[in-house]
Amino acid sequence: MKNLTEFLTNPIFNSLTKYPSIQTFHKMEKGILKDELTFPANESLEVYMTEKIDGSNIRFIIYNGDYLIGSRKEWIYAKGDRLISNEQVMYLKNYVEEVLKSYTFKKNILYCIYGEVHGTGIQSWRNYTLSSQSYGFRIFDIWSMEKKDIENLLISMKSKDEVSNWRENNNQPWWNMNEMTTFIINCCGLVEYAPFKLLCSIKNIPIDIEETYEFMRRFQHTDVNLDGTGKQNAKAEGIVVRTYDRSYIAKLRFEDYEKTFKKMKRK
Incomplete structure (x- = not known):
């Protein structure tokens, strides 16, 4: 394993480094x-709980100064x-290169950094900016693995299903x-985490979907405004709940609840 370029056409490596699927808090049919x-x-x-940002899921794979x-x-x-290809990719390229300058990544360790890029032209971008070219990035998870361990894992995995x-x-x-x-502190303000909302027991989140929606409404305004004016404190996409060991992750999107109420005519 000399650099990351050798993995660009490797479907096992691509699947291995994707972020896991996030289930909805309530079952959906x-x-x-x-x-x-x-x-x-x-x-x-x-x-x-952290804010769910309506952007694009992005992963940075970093290894010995190389990156994907x-x-x-x-x-x-x-x-x-x-x-x-576009301004968004240019923003991400510049971002990861600044991170490489600000943080000392260990040799022969593969780092997988996950986050959400949001801003101009991405999803419901006017919730975050009115600018014709403005972007932000918030991380929400990281894992890392030594060279020998990632190599052994890639050798042992025989199919994309096994990796999945x-x-x-x-x-x-x-x-x-x-x-x-x-990591965030050592990056001297360059890296920010997805906005933290609340730490609580799962039992404090209502099971009834109408009550859950009311519970969510306290987090309805985004904290990742890019304009810095206060005029653009628009609606957040929702929240994500996690355990510290990631054994449980779920998303609660305002749109999912609002569409449910509309279909069921309960709201």
Whole structure:
């Protein structure tokens, strides 16, 4: 494993480094949420909440000064590429190169950094900016693995299905919150985490979907405004709840609840 370029056409590596799927908090059938949760009953489960940003899921793969930038499904840029497809990719390229300058990444360690890029032209971008060219990036997870371990993993994985099972069953060596906080501090303000909302027991989130929606409304305004004026404190996409060990992750999107109420004519 000399650099990351050798993995650009490797579907196993691509699948391995994707972010796991995030389930909805309530079960969904045919676009309608049910008064039934997606996780096993465990009222002692402690979760923390962050804002769900309506942007594009991005991963930075960093190894010995080399890097790849990927969307949720595919690679969009590799260090040294001449072709830059749009302003968003240019922003991400400049961003990761600034991170490489500000943080000392260890040798022979593969880092997978996940976050959300939001701003001009991305999803419901006018919730975040009125500018014709303005972007932001917030991280929400990181894992890292030594060279020998990632090489052994790639050798042992025989199919994309096997890799998918590994990924979706939370086998990544996730960083804990102390490690994440240290990383953010050492990046001297360049890196920011997805806005923190609340730490609570899972039992404090209502099961009834109407009550859940009312609970969510306290987090309805975004904290990732890019204009810095206060005039653009528009609606957040929702919230994400996680346990510290990532054994449970779920999303609650305002749109999902509002569409459910409209279809069921309950609101």
